[in-house]
Amino acid sequence: DGGITQSPKYLFRKEGQNVTLSCEQNLNHDAMYWYRQDPGQGLRLIYYSQIVNDFQKGDIAEGYSVSREKKESFPLTVTSAQKNPTAFYLCASTPTRGLAGTTDTQYFGPGTRLTVL
Amino acid sequence: SQQGEEDPQALSIQEGENATMNCSYKTSINNLQWYRQNSGRGLVHLILIRSNEREKHSGRLRVTLDTSKKSSSLLITASRAADTASYFCATVSYGGSNYKLTFGKGTLLTVNP
Numbered sequence: 001d002g003g004i005t006q007s008p009k010y011l012f013r014k015e016g017q018n019v020t021l022s023c024e025q026n027l028n029h030d031a032m033y034w035y036r037q038d039p040g041q042g043l044r045l046i047y048y049s050q051i052v053n054d055f056q057k058g059d060i061a062e063g064y065s066v067s068r069e070k071k072e073s074f075p076l077t078v079t080s081a082q083k084n085p086t087a088f089y090l091c092a093s094t095p096t097r098g099l100a101g102t103t104d105t106q107y108f109g110p111g112t113r114l115t116v117l
Numbered sequence: 118s119q120q121g122e123e124d125p126q127a128l129s130i131q132e133g134e135n136a137t138m139n140c141s142y143k144t145s146i147n148n149l150q151w152y153r154q155n156s157g158r159g160l161v162h163l164i165l166i167r168s169n170e171r172e173k174h175s176g177r178l179r180v181t182l183d184t185s186k187k188s189s190s191l192l193i194t195a196s197r198a199a200d201t202a203s204y205f206c207a208t209v210s211y212g213g214s215n216y217k218l219t220f221g222k223g224t225l226l227t228v229n230p
Contacts, residue, residue, distance in 0.1 A: 033218075043220040045219075092159075092160075094216075105162040106150075106152075107162070108159035108161070113157070
């Protein structure tokens, strides 16, 4: 059963804590992405990775960190520096690196809802 | 910043009616994509239209693109209660060798049985 999995589905964080959200794909996709979605809003890009051991900041990277040590895994850490982390986090992937000329569409995981207590 | 802006923000119709959602954007694009999101779930890709295409069909979906007006529309014909979801447009552009996909805020469609 191919796809993208995210865990956990719900996550609660105390003030000052770092938490890590998991994203795994078995689609053999090159690129992976993390988005944040707030209520009634669209998706905003946090970080993306086009290949293993490389990643780039998106539009709202402050207070977040990522790693891409394996092709199938792209975990996101929400650090204590992120002042308003309560949101729905979505991971996605694309088959190729998304270079000019491609027409990649994104495959999304089911999301993780993070709440700060 | 949001590249695509959907209109209306919310739409409520009766089963069997057609639903039309619009998307406007600001800068030149390579292609435009529409996604669907059921409440509390991930997004699912629906249809992609390239910048050199004007219209595309997929089942009950019809997408148009007017690059001169920088706008697109998504038409869902003969709607069903199961079509109830949020619909997002996403524009794809390339800066150098980088692919950038930018989502709008979405239209919440409610189809009443």
